[in-house]
Amino acid sequence: PVPSLHQGHLELIRTIRTARTQAEEREMIQKECAAIRSSFREEDNTYRCRNVAKLLYMHMLGYPAHFGQLECLKLIASQKFTDKRIGYLGAMLLLDERQDVHLLMTNCIKNDLNHSTQYVQGLALCTLGCMGSSEMCRDLAGEVEKLLKTSNSYLRKKAALCAVHVIRKVPELMEMFLPATKNLLSEKNHGVLHTSVVLLTEMCERSPDMLLHFRKLVPQLVRILKNLIMSGYSPEHDVSGISDPFLQVRILRLLRILGRSDDDSSEAMNDILAQVATNTETSKNVGNAILYETVLTIMDIKSESGLRVLAINILGRFLLNNDKNIRYVALTSLLKTVQTDHNAVQRHRSTIVDCLKDLDVSIKRRAMELSFALVNGNNIRGMMKELLYFLDSCDPEFKADCASGVFLAAEKYAPSKRWHIDTIMRVLTTAGSYVRDDSVPNLIQLITNSVEMHAYTVQRLYKALLDDISQQPLVQVSSWCIGEYGDLLVSGQCEEEEPIQVTEDEVLDVLEGLLVSNLSTPVTRGYSLTAIMKLSTRFSSVNRIKKVVSIYGSSIDVELQQRAVEYNALFKKYDHMRPALLERMPIMEKTASNGPTEIVQTNGETEPSVPDTKHPPLVTQPANQVTARSHDISVFTIDGSFFVTDDVFKNGLKIEFTFERANPNPNIAVITIHATNTTEDDMTEFVFQAAVPKTFQLQLLSPSSNIVPALNHGSVTQVIRVLNPQKQQLRMRVKLTYTHKGSPVQDLAEVNNFPPQSWQ
Amino acid sequence: MTMHFLLLFSRQGKLRLQKWFTPVPEREKKKIVRDMTTMVLGRKPRSCNFLHWKDLKIVYKKYASLYFCCGLDAEENELLALEVLHRYVELLDKYFGNVCELDIIFNFEKAYFILDEFLLGGEVQETSKQVLSRSIEASDMLQEVSVIPRSR
Numbered sequence: 001p002v003p004s005l006h007q008g009h010l011e012l013i014r015t016i017r018t019a020r021t022q023a024e025e026r027e028m029i030q031k032e033c034a035a036i037r038s039s040f041r042e043e044d045n046t047y048r049c050r051n052v053a054k055l056l057y058m059h060m061l062g063y064p065a066h067f068g069q070l071e072c073l074k075l076i077a078s079q080k081f082t083d084k085r086i087g088y089l090g091a092m093l094l095l096d097e098r099q100d101v102h103l104l105m106t107n108c109i110k111n112d113l114n115h116s117t118q119y120v121q122g123l124a125l126c127t128l129g130c131m132g133s134s135e136m137c138r139d140l141a142g143e144v145e146k147l148l149k150t151s152n153s154y155l156r157k158k159a160a161l162c163a164v165h166v167i168r169k170v171p172e173l174m175e176m177f178l179p180a181t182k183n184l185l186s187e188k189n190h191g192v193l194h195t196s197v198v199l200l201t202e203m204c205e206r207s208p209d210m211l212l213h214f215r216k217l218v219p220q221l222v223r224i225l226k227n228l229i230m231s232g233y234s235p236e237h238d239v240s241g242i243s244d245p246f247l248q249v250r251i252l253r254l255l256r257i258l259g260r261s262d263d264d265s266s267e268a269m270n271d272i273l274a275q276v277a278t279n280t281e282t283s284k285n286v287g288n289a290i291l292y293e294t295v296l297t298i299m300d301i302k303s304e305s306g307l308r309v310l311a312i313n314i315l316g317r318f319l320l321n322n323d324k325n326i327r328y329v330a331l332t333s334l335l336k337t338v339q340t341d342h343n344a345v346q347r348h349r350s351t352i353v354d355c356l357k358d359l360d361v362s363i364k365r366r367a368m369e370l371s372f373a374l375v376n377g378n379n380i381r382g383m384m385k386e387l388l389y390f391l392d393s394c395d396p397e398f399k400a401d402c403a404s405g406v407f408l409a410a411e412k413y414a415p416s417k418r419w420h421i422d423t424i425m426r427v428l429t430t431a432g433s434y435v436r437d438d439s440v441p442n443l444i445q446l447i448t449n450s451v452e453m454h455a456y457t458v459q460r461l462y463k464a465l466l467d468d469i470s471q472q473p474l475v476q477v478s479s480w481c482i483g484e485y486g487d488l489l490v491s492g493q494c495e496e497e498e499p500i501q502v503t504e505d506e507v508l509d510v511l512e513g514l515l516v517s518n519l520s521t522p523v524t525r526g527y528s529l530t531a532i533m534k535l536s537t538r539f540s541s542v543n544r545i546k547k548v549v550s551i552y553g554s555s556i557d558v559e560l561q562q563r564a565v566e567y568n569a570l571f572k573k574y575d576h577m578r579p580a581l582l583e584r585m586p587i588m589e590k591t592a593s594n595g596p597t598e599i600v601q602t603n604g605e606t607e608p609s610v611p612d613t614k615h616p617p618l619v620t621q622p623a624n625q626v627t628a629r630s631h632d633i634s635v636f637t638i639d640g641s642f643f644v645t646d647d648v649f650k651n652g653l654k655i656e657f658t659f660e661r662a663n664p665n666p667n668i669a670v671i672t673i674h675a676t677n678t679t680e681d682d683m684t685e686f687v688f689q690a691a692v693p694k695t696f697q698l699q700l701l702s703p704s705s706n707i708v709p710a711l712n713h714g715s716v717t718q719v720i721r722v723l724n725p726q727k728q729q730l731r732m733r734v735k736l737t738y739t740h741k742g743s744p745v746q747d748l749a750e751v752n753n754f755p756p757q758s759w760q
Numbered sequence: 761m762t763m764h765f766l767l768l769f770s771r772q773g774k775l776r777l778q779k780w781f782t783p784v785p786e787r788e789k790k791k792i793v794r795d796m797t798t799m800v801l802g803r804k805p806r807s808c809n810f811l812h813w814k815d816l817k818i819v820y821k822k823y824a825s826l827y828f829c830c831g832l833d834a835e836e837n838e839l840l841a842l843e844v845l846h847r848y849v850e851l852l853d854k855y856f857g858n859v860c861e862l863d864i865i866f867n868f869e870k871a872y873f874i875l876d877e878f879l880l881g882g883e884v885q886e887t888s889k890q891v892l893s894r895s896i897e898a899s900d901m902l903q904e905v906s907v908i909p910r911s912r
Contacts, residue, residue, distance in 0.1 A: 010866055056868070056869070057868065060775055060778065060868065061775075062775075081899075082903045086869065089869060093778075096783045119895075125880070126880055129881040130781065130876075130881055131783065154895065157885050158880055158885060161885050162880070164881055165881040190886075190887045190888055191885060191886040191887060191888065194885070194887050195880075195883070195884075195885055198883050236888040237887055237888055244887050245843060246843070246844075246887045249837060249840050253837075285839055289837060289840040289842070289843055292837060292839050292840075293837050293840070324807075325810065325839065327808075328808045329810075329838060329839060359806060360807050360808050361807065363808060
């Protein structure tokens with residue numbers, strides 16, 4: 001049936017739905033659009049409304065409807081409510097601030113904002129608040145502000161949200177709404193209250209001044225919230241026994257913003273937060289939504305520790321909830337708080353670990369992230385067991401991240417070398433194809449530095465290769481190890497487990513197998529060839545190795561070919577160099593990432609937390625004189641502050657240290673250095689640098705100047721703040737650089753004997 | 761509840777309602793709708809109702825044959841968003857009497873009118889079901905008269 005122009009849009013929808021194919025639908029729509037277009041051209045007022053409605057339906061199906069934009073404007077200007085309703089709807093769907101046409105709406109909206117019927121005013125407010133451009137907002141902000149002061153709650157609530165939109169579009173206009181906010185919270189009407197809280201929240205979030213101004217509302221907000229909780233059943237606002245959860249949550253959020261970084265406000269809301277936290281019904285989602293917001297607020301303001309523990313415990317209970325949404329939200333929140341409230345979150349560790357077995361993918365991911373955040377030296381064995389089990393069974397999308405996490409955690413907290421190697425082996429064998437590319441060099445470095453484990457490691461890796469050569473990172477690390485430690489392998493030197501019995505030929509079989517296997521990537525082949533070559537100085541079957549190497553001299557793979565040619569040359573022309581070139585790799589230095597506090601590992605142990613003063617610092621040495629010295633300090637106490645002198649005499653430069661405790665944080669020591677110069681020439685471009693061991697944190701404030709005047713005619717002072725939460729013996733490495741008599745000077749010193757009073 | 765968009769679509773991915781609370785170009789809207797339908801329809805049956813997409817939180821819930829899907833700022837309360845979606849469904853249900861997908865298809869403009877009384881600029885404007893229903897009823901009545909009367 002041909003769709004009739006005079007039919008309403010219902011008939012059109014019915015008709016279009018009878019189309020059996022996309023093509024049929026398209027044909028119907030094209031016919032209808034053509035008819036509608038001609039109707040628009042005829043300026044037919046009677047049918048404009050239903051035609052725009054039809055157009056909106058077709059637009060939803062995905063067909064273009066831009067030719068209806070102007071028609072929407074005409075509908076908005078009509079005096080019929082039906083027309084206005086569809087017109088505004090059409091404007092919101094078809095127009096946006098990108099089109100110039102939308103500005104034509106401004107005048108209509110302005111008129112309708114002042115209309116005698118509130119439902120028309122409502123349409124205008126809604127449209128403006130939904131899609132008003134910056135220009136429209138500027139033009140109409142005054143009208144919105146007027147309506148914000150009306151006693152008509154239907155309009156007031158809409159005006160408040162419209163104001164929010166105006167502020168979002170034109171932040172400078174925020175000030176003009178300030179007077180109208182005066183009595184917003186005295187409203188009884190929940191709609192107005194809710195939107196007022198939203199408006200206040202927006203203003204406080206955008207302006208620190210507004211935030212300060214509105215802080216005084218905290219008691220009032222607390223009262224409103226209290227009434228909501230304590231009041232009896234209110235049919236109008238009840239949701240499963242809770243009164244107006246939407247309003248409760250918005251108030252909690254505003255309290256959060258007001259209480260953040262303010263002790264007094266935080267204290268004023270302490271009780272109500274505790275009350276909400278303990279009294280809210282948790283059987284349905286709505287109660288948990290409120291609890292969730294409460295927890296977020298407690299964690300963000302300056303709450304007392306009891307309240308924080310309460311909040312974390314709520315999250316802990318959430319973890320046990322049957323509803324997976326609640327579990328997910330709990331894990332996300334715990335992840336946010338794990339840094340600041342680490343110990344409290346640790347208490348829920350076993351529940352968190354159980355979530356690794358959850359069926360929901362999003363929950364598993366959060367649980368994994370949180371689990372890694374909770375790993376420490378005490379729980380490493382137990383946690384790693386769970387995480388490795390997770391690695392075995394998790395979806396491929398997790399394996400790369402999980403493997404990286406395991407490596408990181410193992411590196412930080414491995415209880416023993418053997419455990420560390422075993423853990424790495426486990427990851428390589430179970431998730432070997434998912435580990436990141438940079439794991440291979442990192443692992444090689446780790447293995448190199450674990451000297452006493454070489455025999456064990458190479459044996460285990462060899463056995464793994466016998467099982468499976470498909471996982472490239474595993475194969476690469478194994479090849480490398482066999483190349484390095486093949487001699488230990490064949491001589492059966494393993495102490496950690498039963499030594500394997502294997503011959504040189506068997507080992508070479510395996511490595512050659514890697515070269516020919518089509519499972520091996522080019523990179524892997526490179527590793528294998530090099531490993532075979534290295535064994536020429538460790539094995540006796542040199543001839544076999546020479547043969548292999550010469551074959552690959554004509555390999556299609558350019559990289560392989562180059563290596564083979566070079567190794568061949570090594571055999572033929574540079575055989576005397578071969579032993580030296582292929583000898584065991586020395587211990588590798590870890591690159592110093594933060595200067596003098598990192599130490600060269602000379603014995604393969606994991607980094608000590610305090611620098612070992614016997615080793616020289618890793619600092620680039622300039623051409624000029626450099627010395628490293630330890631200094632003794634003498635102590636005086638004068639007037640209650642710790643006063644210490646230490647003299648660093650170097651070409652007449654003298655440095656004094658004075659100490660005091662910071663107020664109010666007793667963990668911070670405030671050290672001031674005073675630099676003076678007894679020589680006849682100024683010391684210019686003077687820079688003082690200091691470094692402390694890992695458990696400390698250091699903050700260097702700006703120096704008083706860069707020139708240490710000659711002949712003690714003044715000094716350079718600089719304040720150092722040292723945070724020492726673990727109350728460890730303070731040590732400091734000091735570096736001074738300056739220019740004296742035209743030449744650069746550098747002096748390094750270690751100060752180890754700070755008096756106990758300065759750091760205890 | 762700062763919502764960026766609210767979409768209703770069927771199990772076959774057919775769009776039944778689209779409300780955008782931020783200015784988005786037409787092409788971008790189409791892409792977002794495609795992404796949402798693909799992601800949501802691709803979820804395993806007993807997954808949680810939350811997803812991440814770009815820097816937004818996506819909250820969705822299935823009611824009969826319709827998926828209600830909204831995009832929120834990352835700091836929003838997802839559990840409350842579920843309550844917002846649920847409240848909208850309740851409002852539709854009250855208005856249409858046992859609402860089903862066909863009601864939304866044939867009376868899409870009514871669905872929008874109800875939504876526009878519930879949310880404004882992506883935020884909840886009225887928390888009482890009764891007040892909201894009365895406003896819709898009064899607005900519908902106004903459609904019956906040919907000239908809008910003065911309300912004051």
